[in-house]
Amino acid sequence: MQIRFLVPGNVRHGSGGNKYNAKLAEHLTALGADVETVIVDGDWPVGSHTDRQRFADMLDGGTTVIADGLVASGAPDEISGAINAGTQVWILSHMALADHPDLEAKALAAATGIICPSAHAAAELETRHGTQRMVIAAPGADKANLAEGSQPQHIVAVAALLPNKSQLELVECLATLQDVEWSAALIGSENADARYAAEVRAAVEHYGLENRIKVTGELTGPTIEAQWHKADLSVLLSRSESFGMVVTESLAHGVPVLVRQGTGAVEALGHTEAGAALDLTQEGALTDSLKRWLTDPTLQELWRSNALRAREHLQGWDTTAATVLKALATPDAG
Template sequence: MSGAGGLLRVGFAIPGDLDTPTGGYEYDRRLIAAGPAAGLELSRLPLPGGFPEPTLDEAAAARATLAAALATSRGPILADGLAMGALSPERWPEGLAERLVILCHHPLGHETGLPPERARAMLETEGAALRAARSVLTTSRVTAAALAGELGVDPARIRVAVPGLIPAEPAPRRGAPPLLLGVGTLSARKDWPTLVAALAQLRDRDWRCLIAGDVTRDTEAAERLERVLVEEGLDDRIALPGALRRAQIEQLYAEADLFCLPSRHEGYGMVVLEAMARGLPVLAADAGALPEAADGAALLLPPGDPAAWAEAIARLLDDADERERMSAASLARAARAPRWEDAARIAAEALREAAAGQ
């Protein structure tokens, strides 16, 4: 609850390692850091790391942690949807629903590559959890619409807190050869093979590519991508350095010339805005909330269409004026993006309403 100066103290239930290098965990970290400026102090309630498919023991441990939080504080609880989307509300600790705000980055059942029956089961459980909670915080208008239209969440109980952006220095973009950068987990949803297939069609041109992302969260997709690089003879031109520290990612943005994100779905796509803050021309899939994040400043391409991606990349490599135009559009988009304090303020409003029982 509120302490001195009206600061709202809230437990934030997060599964696994908060330092995990994904967009969802980055959002959680940034929200915690920005909270005090919005009168919000988020203290982590650590949950087991097996979510969104926990073992019985992991699910029981998560419920025990939430029950203990309810017993030691009368305030609201914020919980990352990676966990709550997998815990059936009929087994929640008593009293949790009326004090719970769920942060949903995107529906778990929308993950690419899930068997249809598993996707349906995940959406059913997640929908029940979101409908049972006091309110829902999400990261884009696209995701909010999906929660209301597909999962039956009352739109009046959904708040949208889009990711913030930290200003950065523009990249010089003078790579020789030019560096095409991708940032994101090597997972089926990110669909890096489409980018590789596009670059295979441009092997006679001068470029290099680096795709920085965790290889451990979807090992099958990561191993498949590595095989494709070898089969295409591109393993010496496309680097897969794995998960990198934040400072290393920042350095890559500074060294890049173009940014590519071929994802099949994104709950927002924070890396698109991060790239735009450096003035990088951005190519992104026309999927999920990526058009919302790009807000007219990216070149949106059909997901899973290597020929379209190859044509667009070739055009940008050949046309310096077009690169400059897109760089200017990126910087303009970044300039009008919200800051993390804005996201924290919206989260604080939702949590204060939960604290007041509204």
């Protein structure tokens, strides 16, 4: 099968969506598909008339297209035109658009089908736009070396520094726990929202935590693996999250995770009990949970053993790709 995979050119940091797209393309290829990944420049999610025309040109050819929702959800007319010309257009919706719901609704309705990375993301689209033909293809997790942990306990928060990811909330919480030993690293791009990143750095300095909290920037390869190697706990406090691939990445390293209730990260954590999903509408919930974990070796060992057990049952990216390939081959099923 020939697949043209259209991805946005205006997301330049290591987002979960970008990582998902790259892994999906890699493993579709491994399953025998002929995948052409095309970066679509433009001011997405809507773009200019010229941007949308460029997108429309890439839909031409009567082939099968997977288009990232950040590009496709603002261009319903272009999708309709392509489908009428014989092109299958699947929208890979990592997360519903914050703005432009009318355009998104029309684009999803026009598409051949919709690929979602989680049941949480699919349910959100259904709530907003009604029943659609959706296929859930949860992210896989790569095999990873087992974390060794640290003394004192080392906490990692792996996400771009963005308001939605709530690193400020974590810094303010850790500032109240200075009587307990720990170290922490905030690992993620500072370029996605430079103002927020500066606020996070300023908070670390304000609380005098420069020697305990490292703001590392985006790390890849051996440098991120070195952080996972010494990690004891991973924290993902996103206010909205379609899945949260860092959760399964954590579990792949045998590292338990704290996530926020009401997000797709709860789905990623599943029923592993390798950490907890916190109701952060309750005052002090994060502080209480972190202090309990930091001061209770029995809880540390329980979460760690549950993470090791979960590590053995993580889905691979080959399963993700097989789910997508099956859907593309049977567009009228379901």
